Amino acid sequence: MFRDxxxxxxxxAYVARVDALISMLRARAHVFVEVDRSHFTPSEWDLWxxxxxxxxxxxxxxxxxxxxxxxxxxxxxxxxxxLKGVRAVWTQLVLTWAQRRGRLEASALHDASARLVGWxxxxxxxxxxxxxxxxxxxxxxxS
Amino acid sequence: MTSSRSCWPVAxxxxxxxxxxxxxxxxxxxxxxxxxxxxxxxxxxRDxxxxxxxLPRWPRRWSVLQQLCAHRRARSRRLRLRPNRxxxxxxxxxxxxxxxxxxxxxxxxxxxxxxxCTTCTRDSTAGSxxxxxxxxxxxxxLDTLRPILEARANRVDELLHxxxxxxxxxxxxxxxxxGGTVYDAMPAVxxxxxxxxxxxxxxxxxxxxxxxxxxxTDVVIDGPAISxxxxxDRSSVLGEFEGxxxxxxxxxxxxxxxxxxxxxxxxxxxxxxxxxxxGVPRRDQLR
Numbered sequence: 162m163f164r165d166x167x168x169x170x171x172x173x174a175y176v177a178r179v180d181a182l183i184s185m186l187r188a189r190a191h192v193f194v195e196v197d198r199s200h201f202t203p204s205e206w207d208l209w210x211x212x213x214x215x216x217x218x219x220x221x222x223x224x225x226x227x228x229x230x231x232x233x234x235x236x237x238x239x240x241x242x243x244l245k246g247v248r249a250v251w252t253q254l255v256l257t258w259a260q261r262r263g264r265l266e267a268s269a270l271h272d273a274s275a276r277l278v279g280w281x282x283x284x285x286x287x288x289x290x291x292x293x294x295x296x297x298x299x300x301x302x303x304s
Numbered sequence: 305m306t307s308s309r310s311c312w313p314v315a316x317x318x319x320x321x322x323x324x325x326x327x328x329x330x331x332x333x334x335x336x337x338x339x340x341x342x343x344x345x346x347x348x349x350r351d352x353x354x355x356x357x358x359l360p361r362w363p364r365r366w367s368v369l370q371q372l373c374a375h376r377r378a379r380s381r382r383l384r385l386r387p388n389r390x391x392x393x394x395x396x397x398x399x400x401x402x403x404x405x406x407x408x409x410x411x412x413x414x415x416x417x418x419x420x421c422t423t424c425t426r427d428s429t430a431g432s433x434x435x436x437x438x439x440x441x442x443x444x445x446l447d448t449l450r451p452i453l454e455a456r457a458n459r460v461d462e463l464l465h466x467x468x469x470x471x472x473x474x475x476x477x478x479x480x481x482x483g484g485t486v487y488d489a490m491p492a493v494x495x496x497x498x499x500x501x502x503x504x505x506x507x508x509x510x511x512x513x514x515x516x517x518x519x520x521t522d523v524v525i526d527g528p529a530i531s532x533x534x535x536x537d538r539s540s541v542l543g544e545f546e547g548x549x550x551x552x553x554x555x556x557x558x559x560x561x562x563x564x565x566x567x568x569x570x571x572x573x574x575x576x577x578x579x580x581x582x583g584v585p586r587r588d589q590l591r
Binding site for chain 2: 258
């Protein structure tokens, strides 16, 4: 276990980042509450809330109801959602999709992939460019 | 903790009821009738003249009268302080029952007797009904915290091991016993040395159909994905969906909960340090 004291400045930066993320989510995403819960029994609803926490039951139910795609990085939730016929995607796939559309630079995708490998996200798709980017991140001296 | 086990008085009562059911009606003792005051028999009225009542003898001396009045005052005061003894007995019956039950093992702090009760210990001497409340001593040295912290770290390691070895264990199931959300658990698992983040289970899922579904259908984002985006600092990708992205209110609320302690700190509340395992990433991990 490691312990790290966070200074006031870094803490404020952290709070500012979370604030920015919430603002971005509110601006770009439609926030919903599932009123119609007809696709789940009450016990199923409780089960989904226990598996994934607040909002997961709403998210999966909406995916079942509207045939939407679920974007989650929790493999267990993805596998359980597939049992309900829901398509599940994860962050590296979405970043790759954005890169294919030309909205994200390739170096940014490789950087993100290298970090995901470093954080032991399984199964992260690894290419040669990702290894190169990992060397850059870790300040590896090739000479 | 005691939800699965029935409380013993209930068990005793049900056993008593069962015994009463099995006993034939004739052998049962008759139900006690409500108490009635024995009615005084009035003497037959002989004549209509009221009987002459004997008056007590009037004291002849003034001092005797004073003594009598003082005695009466004291008696009435005594009565006010301690009422009729028989009534006192009747009122104290529940108390005596509780004392007897405590002797049989009922905890004084709760409703049921459990050997695991932490507030009191029962004297194990046979026939004794003494209940001694354990007074916790305040810690005298800082070293006493070390085993507690080690035990806590071991528990966290156990939970992380369960998460990494159980495919069905989700991030929320890891975060909930630690008192956090997926936004706490995701960085904790990502920064842990020997724990994998179970993002997906099969590499063969990289299909064109999935890319098409991201591009064509509505996308509902979940908490772990938001947490990963936050770790990667790639929230700009959210703008690529052109109105097709949606988010559950509960997911957003959980994200706000993570922010709550920091907002209280802004208002002047003292800030404390954060451990890596509790979810706040280290400075060097924050980009």
